[in-house]
Amino acid sequence: MTPAMLLPYRPVLGQPVLRRLLPGLATSALGDGLALVAVTWLALQLAPAGQRGTWTAFAVAAYTLPGAAGTVLLGRWLGGRSGAQLAGWDATVRAAALGAIPAAHLAGVLDVRLYVVLLAVSSLLRPWGSAGRFTLVAELLPQRHHLAANALLGVFGQAATIVGPPLAGLLIAWAGAVWVIAVDAVSFAVLAASYRLVVRNREAAAVRDRAAPAGAGPSRTSGFRIIGRDRSLLGLLSLSFAFFFLFGPFYVAMPVHVTDDLHASAGTLAAYYTAFGVGSLLGGLLTGHLRGWPPRTTLAGIVALFGAALLPLGLGAPVVLSLPAFALAGLVWAPYQPTATALFQRRAGAVDLPRVLAANGAVTVLAVPLGTMLGGPATAAFGARPTLLACAVTILALGLAAATTAARPGRPGAQNTERTGPAGPHDQPGPHAPSARVDAPDRVRPGAT
Template identity: 35%
Template sequence: MRTAAETSTTPRAPLRVAAFRRFVSASLISATGSAMAPLALAYSVIEQGGGAGSLGLVLSTSTVPTIVFLIAGGLFADRVSRSRLLFLGNLLAAGAQGTLAVTVATGHATTASIAACGFVSGTAASFTVPAAQGAVAQIVPAEQLQQANALLRLPGNAVRVLGPAVGGIVVAESGAAWALAWDACTFAVAAVLLLGLRLDAPVGATAGVLADLRAGWTGFWSRTWLWTYTAAGTVLVAAWLAGFQLLGPLVAARHYAGARDWGLVQAAFASGLLAGTLVCLRWRPYRLLTVAIAASGALALPLAALAWDRPLALVLPAALLAGIGLDVAIVAWTTAFQQHVPPAEQGRMSAFNGVGERLAIPLGYLVTALAARAWDDQGVLWACAGLIGAAAALNLCVPQAYRVNRLTGDERLEATG
């Protein structure tokens, strides 16, 4: 029987669980390295004489494995101990980043070697992401899942605000190798912390890999709310990346004060993510999935403001609201997923969902490149904002979405039993 302290739903209640404190510590430590890694990776390519083509190759080789191997990662996450899988994945990433740091420091880095290390890191991520999704539900009591998910987002969002600036200083003063070495060390420390969780393997039928894969796909497709959210998310993420990440800096350079103003927009968005996490620590909505869908529609706001050529004073609050909406959506969605998907299936369900959203990355950039030939930047931004709004609105038309709500104790047993 749990004590009152263990079943409390106060914002910090999950931190009373020792295993969760270990999990959060691993997340915080890893986040400090991951915040520096993109900048260090870019400059490691530049330092060895590479240009845009080389950087594109490196980025693609780190992204492709997360799509190709994610399903395998989901299968393993439902068959073996998730703490052991997290340990091995972080250890593999530590080895890849450590090797990269050494080659960059010694002047032996090439585009091929950097891409190879990125491929290994991406492969490691494809196994750790599904395992982490299910691990939280094993560690924390069901009534504390939302607070736990918010607390897990808190370190990454806090580091997101300061990390790039600190990473820039480290790279500028000491070189990319030191930032990469720090990233490797954080992965290694996180690996040790995660191994100490000692989570049991999920309890479920494991007739064989192919049988588990077929059962996973059947379970995914039978949950209309799950595959429709994934489909809408693919469109939404593609439109967001195309409009904000790709066109945003270009529009800032042509219509605003360039990098300075775009940096402020990025900072406003990151601050919104942090504020959204704080909202989720206090607000416990009943309709989890509909809140997630509606909140994700806020991503259209800064794209519309940029397309409408609004002053920076209006773009900044739009970016702030988009960040709040995105983080509320992520926490609400994750909580709904953990409550409505049986623990023995969460690895595979998370993998199928993740593949859809990761396919949005190349899709969004490709469609934008084609659309830019026919429309100007403002036209493409309006299209991206419209797609985000349409994806959210259509997803709200799915009747099953209104039945994926916060569960009581008896309902949880029925849903996951």
């Protein structure tokens, strides 16, 4: 990373609490990168011979979808917690549940049903953990640095998708998939310990007390209700859901396109995913430089450009053209989530932010699987390439429609940056007094997933 590229991230790296949490966050991201391969591979090994496809789908769903239920079922108890507590608890649950998988293997009781149950338990707090991580960013940094911090946290995941799968392949060949899951569990144990050691509970409580004025009603309101009352947040959530849903069919149509239309090998499919990962890593590093761009217009432009970048695949372009186009799609994709999260951080008050982000995560985590489920029958009925083309064109149209709406003068909340709830410790413009700092050593600090 060049010094110029690092410039937006220096305030984030200079924040003492975040700086000490970054190694734990990077470690857990690598663990998740390993799990991309290990979760499905272990499901294949444990499933009965004639049911491998079914149980593999269950395992993949169990590793992500229960978090949506956890957002609703646990909102009453978790909605008023600090970012540090939410993220730390999620890391602890994931470490314990994933660690139970190799423990059950050693005890000789691990079967595919227990495996899926443990995966489901591990993902129960996932949206809350993500909400806690980005709430912590809002608690520790001024608003002008939120986008860079969000992007930096995203870069860990993008790098892990490049490094993790090939490393997982080597580890599976050497020790077995169950022990790669064990490594993933250890990575979350490291993260949980990081929150416990770096962001102490009493410090998180101090930040929460400053962020939540007495009698602040919205902190007791469901995140879904808060989003529903704010047309700007509701529009953002709708755009995100539609965008991710329309990308879902690619996970089905893309492998079929490579094998049936291009008559290529698994190596070609891997090359596409690697190109996308490299592009998204570069896009993540560039995201911090978009701070001055209008966020809603930026999001709409990302969606439109992403659809345009996927058109070569749908039009049947040769690999020499469609591969770099797919890398461009990855580069464009990367800034979307950090920018959308920054808008949530800007619009929602610090008291409501964990609930709002958890509700957003619960909805968007369903979008890609639902789109993937649509991709199966669509590919069977129309073929892989027409399905890819339909998705690309629809995503492009979605982006153009969102851009038109964002540019419409006088639209309520078009570029409104006012919050919907009480302000947090960094909401006021200008420098902040050092007396209330949350980054002072051995003084007030907080934590997250």
